Structure formats: C-alpha cells, structure tokens
Amino acid sequence: MEQTETAPPPSRPAAKPAGKREQTKQQNRQIILDAARIVFAEHGYGATTVRDIIRATPLASGTFYNYFQSKEEVYQAMQDETALVIRPKLREAREKAGTVEEFISATFQTFFEFVLRDGVDVRALRHNADTMRMRMDTPEVVAGFDELREDIEKAIARGLFPPVDADYLMAAIVGVAFEMSERMARREEADAKAAADFATTLFLGGIRSLPHKSDGKATEASGA
Amino acid sequence: MEQTETAPPPSRPAAKPAGKREQTKQQNRQIILDAARIVFAEHGYGATTVRDIIRATPLASGTFYNYFQSKEEVYQAMQDETALVIRPKLREAREKAGTVEEFISATFQTFFEFVLRDGVDVRALRHNADTMRMRMDTPEVVAGFDELREDIEKAIARGLFPPVDADYLMAAIVGVAFEMSERMARREEADAKAAADFATTLFLGGIRSLPHKSDGKATEASGA
C-alpha cells in the first residue's frame, strides 16, 4: 500500500504546555485530521467512510466520535484550517491597495498563488465520484467572503471603488477565483501570475481589454 | 398492429408506440427520478439514502439497481435533464449575437432567468449538510461548458471577440454565472434582469462601468 504523500498540513500554532490530557486531545484530533487528509486524497471524499479514516488511525471507533460527528465535520475542520491561513493574506494584500487595480490584482494573485502552492487537497477532493465537485462553505470560509464584501464596502467608502453592488461584486470575484483556479491547476504550466493578470484585466476593463492571445502585444486598454 | 391504449393519456412526450416493456421501463425510470427529486428536496442530498428513494417508490430495491447504480447516478440524471433543457436556449441566444455585448448579455440573462424559473431543485440540493455545496459536472453539463468555449472561439474567429484566452474567459463566465445566481436566488426580490445587467456590464467595461447603486446600501443578504 503506497503512502501517497499529501501536502504537509499547514503548520500549526500549538504552544500550550498543558496537562497530559489536553495534550493527548490535541494530538488525537491532529492524528484524525492527518489520516483523513491522506484517505480523502487516496479514495476521494465521496468514497471515503468514517471507518476508512478510523482504520488509518491507531484509535478506536468510539474515539473518533469524541472529536468529530462525521466525515463532513472532518472536512469542515480541514477547510477551516485552510481558510484561516489564507484569509489574513488576502486581507493584508487588500489593505495595502491604493487603487482599484491593486485591490483586485492583489486578491486574485494571492488566491491563485495559494492554490498552486497548497492547493493539493483542493484537487484531491475534487477526485470525488468522477464528476462531483464540492465546495464546503464552512463558517470560516463564509467569513472570508464576508471579509471580501466588507473590504469592497470600505473601498467604496474610501472612494476607491464606485458605489457598486458589493454583494454581487463579491460573488463575481469569488466565482471567477474558484472557477479559474480549477482551470489553472489543470494546465500543463499553471501560472498564477498569468491567471491573476487575466482576471484583473477582465475586472478592470472588461473583455475588450484582455490580453490578446496570439498577438504578442498585450493589454491595450481600449475603452468601450 | 394498433393496440388500444390501456395506458392513461400520454402526458409525457413519449410518442413511441413501443411495446409494453419499453413503456414500463421509461415509466419506472421516471418514477424513480420523480421520487428522488422529492426526497432530495425534503432531506437534502447528503442525508438521502438509496433506500429513502426506493421507499418513496412502489418498486422493489432490486428494481432500482436496474436503472441506477447509486444516488449519485440519479442526481447525475437529473442534472443531465436540466442541462439538456438549458443548453439549446443558451446556444440559440448566443448564435443570434452580433456584438460582444449581445453575446455576454444573452448568456447571463438566459441563465439567470432559467435559474429563477426552474432553479427549485438547485436550491433544494443546496439544502445539504448545512454548509456543503455541490455541483455535479455531468457529461451534459461539461458539454455545456465546452459549447460556451466553442462559441467564444467562433466569436473570435468571426472577429466579434478579441483573440483572448477562451478557456479562461469561459471559466470566468461560468464562475460568475453560478456564484451570482446563488446570491440572486437568496435575495428578497430576485431579479434576473438586474443580475444579468450587472454581470454583462462587468464583463464589458470592468468594475468602473458598473451601475452605481443609488441607495448606497450594498448588502441586502446575509446578516454580517
């Protein structure tokens, strides 16, 4: 049985010299999450059973249920971990933005780069039942969307953005980010910068401003 | 060999004077799909078991497996049905397009209107495990994406579009369409036209061209 190496779990801030009990608890939780990561990557999310995860663990079945209610909850926890890593990066990138362009560009670039680097599990989970795709909007993920909307609203208040429908704009950015990152990851030479440039140009000037493909010359802004 | 129909009036577009066996097969398949639709809507996709579907049916368990392998396959069939309905509409709408604007506008408008009208099951299936969203890219759905890309490429060839990256542009349109339709459907007064206008303007002229909101209230859904 080949142990498919999955991406190492995001480094964890565990800095509590707590009692033995507490330590074991943290450890068990992590053991389960790590096992789940491997099993999900191997069999795909859909085909994985709670038992599969337990078997990939030295723990007893009852113990699993002390930590999670179901495989969905395990996945949620994994999503939350990821969201908590990328959200600060996105926020920080947008905070620095002095123009619309910087705001949009920073958002896409940060996202795409993250997907390429740590996006292993994203791909693994897509590995589903052939054609099933899923996205789990956990509390932390939803909070990330809310942050984007807030940042847009702040940008509007600052006069950086025109007063557009922030909710729809957020949705559009999220939709493009997720859908494009999928396509990007499938390409031979996945290029986060190129993808981010494409999305940024689209959002700034529309289709007509997009870089011309065959034409060596790119990105000439030609208004409507 | 004209056989007097014992069957009820052909409410279904099955204009096939086929044998009894064939008739029953079509009927059983439809019985299962109809039952599944109700059960999925009631308990959500994740919580539904094959047995739940069978129970919502007068058929035996073995019979179910003559038609589908799993609940996933049932869902696939439902998705395919939907895709086969909307795809011709989208194609037709885009075929008529004489300008970039018409192309984009027709795509979004057709899609959003369809979601509002027939999008019931879309919402029902989201009813999942609280936070799980799914999209099943069945062969027919994927074919729809391919059609969009083809149409973009054709439009480029015609000189309608600049020679952009058709794959990414397709992804961007798909991403915005799905993500926005979700937000749209959640709003009190879901407005397909408004949503389509937003997306179209965004794709044509970028953020700066987007309609300015008059009431200044940017968020109406989702309590922050």
Added chain:
DNA sequence: TTAAGAAGTTGACGGCGCGTCACCGATCTG
C-alpha cells in the same frame, strides 16, 4: 391461440458501516 423463451421484478440475504455505551485504565486533584 398458445407455449417456449426473453426480459424484468421481487424481496430476502450476507456483509458491512453506522453511532452508542458499559467498561476500564490513565490522569488529575487534594
């Protein structure tokens, strides 16, 4: 018309994943 054969349905069955809980060892507290 009828009988052989094909096609499709049925539901009981063995297997297994599910979540629980009584038991017990390990850890904490005073």
Added chain:
DNA sequence: CAGATCGGTGACGCGCCGTCAACTTCTTAA
C-alpha cells in the same frame, strides 16, 4: 496515595448496501 474524573475502547444492535435465485409478465413464432 486514594478517590474522582476524564476519555479511550471495541463489541453490539441497527439499518443500508448491492446481489441473485425464484417468479411474473411480455414477446415471439409456430
């Protein structure tokens, strides 16, 4: 160190899974 508490353990009963031999219904051909 003893008693109290916490949490790990794994066997258990339940229900879902997909299968398949027996049976019913339809088709075909003489």
